[in-house]
Amino acid sequence: MSSKLINWFRFSSPTTFYPLAGRMSRGFAWAAVVLIAVGLYMSFFVAPTDYKQGEGYRIIFVHVPAAWMSMLIYLVMAGWSFLGLVFNTRLSSMMATALAPTGALFTFIALWTGAFWGKPMWGTWWVWDARLTSELILLFLYIGFIALHSAIEDTRRADRASAILCLVGAVNIPVIHFSVKWWNTLHQGASVSMTSGSSMSAIMLYTMLVMTLGFWAYAIAVALSRVRCIILERERESGWVKKLITENAQ
């Protein structure tokens, strides 16, 4: 137990985390490439045509995983922000900052693919219904987080301010999740539910899960790679970074 605790604190230091993040990032990048390739193959060649929506429904295999990721990344970001505020650990705040652009990217993909799915199925690119609007607010929260962080010169103050914004914004996540239940929306209800199982065929569900795992691996790989950049940028004056860069340059 005690040795476990020591290990955790060891990796909360950027110096020890930097090489570990590099190795993990490479591993997850390979996993992402393989999983997304398999997922795409299943999306187009294995999953059957939907009896109601024809081939158009195949957008689900990128739309739903991206939408899940947009919410999950926000929650993880809020978790790191909380740790950063409570324990004042530099690395936690760096992780939160590293996740924000990837979260914004998945939110954008969810909105974009949603529009291209909505047009043929509902006849409109966009409606101001609860699900769509709360997802758009999520995109603004990500952008606000990034903008606030870069607007404050002192990085430690920027960390704290954006962490508070992130935690306050977390109230939006349950709103997105339950929006299709709480309000009468044009957006269809959940296709996959924790309580009542799935309303779709098994192969479609597996395809979606493979894509989701691929997006997970992608997000982890990219966030770790970005946190390495952030560590270098912030610790550029420290001895270990200088030594590392001189050694690698030769």
Place this chain on the structure above:
Amino acid sequence: MKSFIEMGGYALYVWPSFGVAALLLALEPLLLRRRRAAVIRRIQRLNRMNETRQQ
């Protein structure tokens, strides 16, 4: 092949969805690679400046 591209008449909706997602997911690692190269160049410059100052 032709019927695959046509996507049962939904080609205009399916391909922009997957295309833009693929484009963005490919772009982000490229941008990160450039950011990393830029910060490494900056640190190397800092190191050189310090060396000349010490001499």
